Amino acid sequence: MEELLYEGKAKQLFQTEDPNILRVKYKDDATAFNGEKKARLTGKGELNNQIAAWFFQFLKDKGVPNHFIRMISPTEQLVKKVAIIPLEVVVRNIVAGSLAKRLGLEEGTSLRQPVVEFYYKNDDLGDPLINQDHIAVLELASEEQLHEMKTIALQVNELIRGQMDRLGITLVDFKLEFGIDAEGRVLLADEISPDTCRFWDQRTKERLDKDRFRRDLGQVIEAYEEILSRLGGKQGV
Numbered sequence: 001m002e003e004l005l006y007e008g009k010a011k012q013l014f015q016t017e018d019p020n021i022l023r024v025k026y027k028d029d030a031t032a033f034n035g036e037k038k039a040r041l042t043g044k045g046e047l048n049n050q051i052a053a054w055f056f057q058f059l060k061d062k063g064v065p066n067h068f069i070r071m072i073s074p075t076e077q078l079v080k081k082v083a084i085i086p087l088e089v090v091v092r093n094i095v096a097g098s099l100a101k102r103l104g105l106e107e108g109t110s111l112r113q114p115v116v117e118f119y120y121k122n123d124d125l126g127d128p129l130i131n132q133d134h135i136a137v138l139e140l141a142s143e144e145q146l147h148e149m150k151t152i153a154l155q156v157n158e159l160i161r162g163q164m165d166r167l168g169i170t171l172v173d174f175k176l177e178f179g180i181d182a183e184g185r186v187l188l189a190d191e192i193s194p195d196t197c198r199f200w201d202q203r204t205k206e207r208l209d210k211d212r213f214r215r216d217l218g219q220v221i222e223a224y225e226e227i228l229s230r231l232g233g234k235q236g237v
């Protein structure tokens with residue numbers, strides 16, 4: 001049996017026979033507020049596996065390298081093994097969530113340019129917002145790696161924002177994670193899904209993302225299904 005390397009809130013990571021390849025299993029578990037709110041949402045694992053695979057393949061085709069290799073089952077995909085840099089890179093186009101609270105801005109306000117933020121991935125500290133000097137003194141990433149992450153994050157924003165716009169959906173904000181691969185390169189990794197992005201329907205103004213779970217809006221799975229369906233529906237493996 002393959003070794004379970006890591007179990008996160010929404011995914012399990014297994015070592016495969018190839019030392020450079022991991023198997024990711026997307027779970028049905030949903031958590032919010034640093035794990036305080038929990039639920040099992042049947043079908044979420046399959047939806048996020050499909051949606052993440054779609055976005056990673058799309059980005060690869062557009063020249064943004066990432067860890068995705070291929071889907072191998074409805075809930076699983078193979079990815080390149082990387083050492084995750086303990087930073088969450090958030091890009092925002094519209095004010096929502098913690099930015100609204102922190103700066104006292106109204107949710108839904110358009111930002112005149114994308115805003116990039118870094119959060120320190122540390123559950124005990126509650127993932128605090130940090131700046132480039134904090135990242136340097138904590139030695140979380142080099143200046144060059146940070147520049148690379150920011151450049152890729154803004155590219156991802158342009159590509160996914162444009163794509164979702166064509167499907168009648170606004171990309172409000174999202175979170176990315178990066179890792180260092182076997183060759184020492186910075187590689188886009190982790191997940192891109194309605195768990196990690198805010199998507200708003202342009203016509204109905206409905207939220208089609210994890211805010212439905214965070215804010216008890218109901219119809220969480222239906223919203224994730226809507227995202228997958230606009231992307232072209234379920235892909236076979």
Ligand code: UDP
Pocket residue numbers: 088090096097098099127173174175195196197198210
């Ligand atoms: N996000 C995430 N994981 C986190 C924190 C945030 O995927 O641990 C995503 C979130 O879904 C949203 C964006 O990053 O798309 C910005 O989140 P925000 O800082 O507004 O935090 P929240 O309101 O979710 O606490």
